[in-house]
Amino acid sequence: RKEVEQDPGPFNVPEGATVAFNCTYSNSASQSFFWYRQDCRKEPKLLMSVYSSGNEDGRFTAQLNRASQYISLLIRDSKLSDSATYLCAVRSSASKIIFGSGTRLSIRP
Amino acid sequence: GAVVSQHPSRVICKSGTSVKIECRSLDFQATTMFWYRQFPKQSLMLMATSNEGSKATYEQGVEKDKFLINHASLTLSTLTVTSAHPEDSSFYICSAPDRTAATNEKLFFGSGTQLSVL
Numbered sequence: 759r760k761e762v763e764q765d766p767g768p769f770n771v772p773e774g775a776t777v778a779f780n781c782t783y784s785n786s787a788s789q790s791f792f793w794y795r796q797d798c799r800k801e802p803k804l805l806m807s808v809y810s811s812g813n814e815d816g817r818f819t820a821q822l823n824r825a826s827q828y829i830s831l832l833i834r835d836s837k838l839s840d841s842a843t844y845l846c847a848v849r850s851s852a853s854k855i856i857f858g859s860g861t862r863l864s865i866r867p
Numbered sequence: 868g869a870v871v872s873q874h875p876s877r878v879i880c881k882s883g884t885s886v887k888i889e890c891r892s893l894d895f896q897a898t899t900m901f902w903y904r905q906f907p908k909q910s911l912m913l914m915a916t917s918n919e920g921s922k923a924t925y926e927q928g929v930e931k932d933k934f935l936i937n938h939a940s941l942t943l944s945t946l947t948v949t950s951a952h953p954e955d956s957s958f959y960i961c962s963a964p965d966r967t968a969a970t971n972e973k974l975f976f977g978s979g980t981q982l983s984v985l
Contacts, residue, residue: 764910792973801960801976802911845910847974855901855964855974859910 759784762848764858772866775836779861781846782828790849791822793831795842796860802845805831833863841865870894871963873977880951881985888946888980890961897963900944901974902936905958917944951984958982 764781771777783791794802806813808820808829819832829846846858870893878886890900898919903911915931917923917938925931935947948955960979 799958799979799981801979802974803976804973807973853899853964854913854916855962856913857903857911862908 760859761785761850761856762846762858764846765861766859768862768864770864770866771836773836773838775865776832776834777836777863778833779831779844779846779863780828781830781848781858782826783848784827785848785850786824786827788827788848788850790855791829792847792849792855793818793820793829794845794847794857796845797842802857805844836863836865838865838867871897871961871975871977873961873980875980876978877981877983879983879985882952883950886948886951886982888948888959888961888982890944890946890963890977892942892963892975895963895965896941897944898941899964900938901962901964902934902944902946903960903962905960905979911960914946919944948982951982953984956982956984 762783791808793805795805796802806820808822810822812821817834821830841864843860843862845860847855849855872891900917902914904914905911914929915923915925917936919938919941923936938944961977962974965973
C-alpha cells in the first residue's frame with residue numbers, strides 16, 4: 759500500500775464550480791500535511807499547510823482528519839487559473855516528505 | 868524568502884554519459900536536501916535524502932551507485948546520474964526543508980532539471 763494515496767482525476771469542471779480533493783495516508787505517526795500546486799514541468803508551489811483545526815485561504819479550504827487519516831482540499835468559485843495538478847504531501851516521522859500521485863484539475867470556461 | 872537554485876534546467880545527453888545536477892541554497896543553510904524524480908504525469912518520487920557531511924540515505928529501489936549524491940557543504944548538494952540511459956530520462960528536482968518553523972516544515976524547491984537521454 760502506498761504511503762500517500764490520492765485520486766489522480768482528472769477533474770474537468772466549469773468555471774465557478776466547487777471542487778474537492780482527498781488524500782489518505784497510511785502512517786498514523788505522520789506529523790505535517792500540505793497541499794501543493796504544480797504546473798506542467800515546473801516545481802511544486804506550496805498552496806497551504808493543513809492543520810487539525812482546518813484552515814482557509816480565500817477560496818481554498820484544507821481539512822485534516824487524523825482519526826480517518828485523510829486530508830482534503832476544497833476550491834470554491836474555481837477560476838481558469840486554478841487549472842493545475844494538486845499534490846498532497848505528508849511528512850512522516852522520519853522527516854521525509856512523501857507526495858501523493860497528484861490530481862489533475864482542468865477548469866473550462 | 869529562502870531560495871534553492873538548481874541547474875542545469877535542461878540536459879540532453881547521449882546514452883552512457885554522466886550528468887551532474889547542482890542545487891544551491893541561497894540565503895540559508897540546508898543541512899538536508901531531498902532529491903525527487905518525476906516521470907510524465909506521475910508524482911514526485913523521493914529518491915534520496917542527502918545530509919551535509921554524511922552519506923545520503925536512499926529510498927528502496929534506488930541504486931546508490933547509479934545516482935551519486937554529494938552534500939559537501941551547507942549550501943550545495945549534487946546529484947550525478949552515472950552512465951545515463953534513456954530510462955533515466957525524467958524531471959529531477961531538489962528541495963530543502965525550512966527548519967525555521969518548529970512544527971510545520973515546508974519545502975523550498977529548486978526549479979527542476981529535465982534530463983533527456985538519447
